[in-house]
Amino acid sequence: MSRKKGMSYEEISNELGISINTVRNQMSKALESMRGFFQLHDEII
Structure with missing residues (x-):
């Protein structure tokens, strides 16, 4: 939601009814x- 809808x-916390810390x-x-996945699979980039 952060990346796709800006x-x-x-x-997001208001829409989902969860705390902002969550x-x-x-x-x-x-x-x-x-980040960990792409470090292990750097051939994808």
Whole structure:
């Protein structure tokens, strides 16, 4: 939602009914996971 719709973390938290800290934490985990994947699979880039 942040990347595809350009929504702020606050807007996402309001729409999903979750705390803004949950949105931040989940985004952080997702981005860290993606960075790790691409470091292991640098031939994709």
